[in-house]
Amino acid sequence: MKSISIVTPCYNEEANVKEVYAQVKAVIEQLGNYSYEHIFIDNASKDNTLMLLKELAAVDPNVKIIANSRNFGHIRSPYHALLQASGDAVILLVADLQDPPKMIKDFVEKWEEGYKVVLGVKTESEESFLMFGVRKMYYNFINRVSEIELTKNNTGFGLYDKQIIQILREIDDPYPYFRGLISDIGFPSYKIEYLQPQRKRGITKNNFYTLYDIAMLGITNHSKIPLRLAAMLGFAMSAISFLVAIVYLLAKLIFWNYFSVGLAPLVIGLFFFSSVQLFFIGIIGEYIGSIHTQVLKRPLVVEKERINFIKDHDINK
Template identity: 65%
Template sequence: MAKLISIVTPCFNESENIEELYRRIVGVMEKLPHYEYEHICIDNASTDDTVPKLRAIAAADPRVKVIINARNFGHIRSPYHALLQTKGDATVLLASDLQDPPEMIEEFIRKWEEGYKTVLAVKPESQESALMFFVRKAYYRLITRISEVPLVQNATGAGLFDRAVIDILRQLQDPYPYFRGLLCEIGFPIATVPFNQPRRTRGITKNNFYTLYDIAMLGITNHSKLPLRLMTMAGFGVSLLSLFTALVYLVAKLIFWDSFQVGVAPLLIGIFFFGAVQTFFIGLLGEYIGSIHTKVRNMPLVIERERINFQPASAAKPSYLSVPAAGEETGMA
């Protein structure tokens, strides 16, 4: 019996790319006739005509399955939810903006056939802006150094994951995961597929400062306690420095009682410096508390408004945080 490959492509306002993405995936899978496949598109409440195009594609091709979210649940939760809905022997995750070329699927499957349960796309080179690429590489180096487990540098999140990996992810029940970190924590050997990431040619990027900051802080708070320990050590070090400075000023004043003047400038500089350090540490501590708050709320990854081309809800394979909308399951073929 032919093995099944599940291909997941998260979508949000990708009307200009979704049809080409579908055609290129079909072209790749036609070169792999010994595999069957399903293509799951999860739409994060697009405001353009992405959903009508997905409906048309699904109506013509039953291998295409569509999940339409009730609202925009963010760039972390929506793709992860779609991964948990797959039923393939292996699952491929690709961005729908074509910056993860679908042609990499062949290389992913080749590595999987060699025995790797996790295959990740990495971009040692990119056609994005030089400044942004530098910032990303610097972050990857930082998170690799402070993480409690070795992370794969320059991984985009695209890749292939064996059914065993997906089953473990279902058991973890993480409502807001740092996906690349989770894959490394699982511990299976990871194969990498390097590629030169192309520049986006159509549409606009959905990443902004907030989304990039969110991912960056998620990676730190989920996979490292080092910042918390640095706070403790820094507080101890600053207290010793303050004590030493106070003793120096006391001795100087006792020796040069009439001529030694402290002045206002050192006091102001000290107040602003220690205030800035405290604010920074409180903010970092707040990130950890926010991460804990997100997890203890245990909210669903997404709420689905509609499914297309999936099997009936009563026969569907249950998975964590899957909330089918009653009466909205459709079976277009």
């Protein structure tokens, strides 16, 4: 009997964990001849999420819990849980039900056909039109600058064969851009389009900083174009500045009594070049920060406790 691991990261999702558990269990029962585990990784929730998960685990041994010692963020915690999965196929599914659990059936069907990666691609969304548009622009931008082709409109929701998970374990990245790593590994993927439903309970845990963090992580991990653009733009602007200086000099010599240089071009030019410099210093800082994170080599998370894991089957323990 093949086994399927469902991985669900949680942070303050007391309104949703029981519902996502029930929906996943119903889908797995419909599939039939599969065993499964549902791994919830709780990122030090401040509400009753962990307590509710423990209640589920007490009555259903298929529910496994990893409780983090603190909040390790939206990048490291889900990735750590994926590496702990023991199934022949591993499915990443968020707790807020914006990843429809009913799609598990479609993922497994395509996996049985031979695809080692099956991805859910949200072509439409019931979320804010503005936010969906901004996300779409980002995916288009990062695909243009990336050294590899990334999957647009995929948040990580999908199925990954155990071979893919083993490769991820060997990569040992302390701050991974998961979506990029899947594309970088290079196995052909099957993409299933879906409409992303609106969150019905609770509030999103994403904010400007978390979205900016993952956006910059995608750029710094998979593109050197911003760094090279700084060098090329610097050369081009220095050449333009030199030509403008020559033009101003000639104009002053020819029209000595009528041509006034004025302070406006000087002030505008100063602010323009200063802002461009600050922008690219910031870009360089992002790359340095990424290198710094890699050099520190800190663990993805520190676990406070595990529930319903069998010691012989613990991964990386």
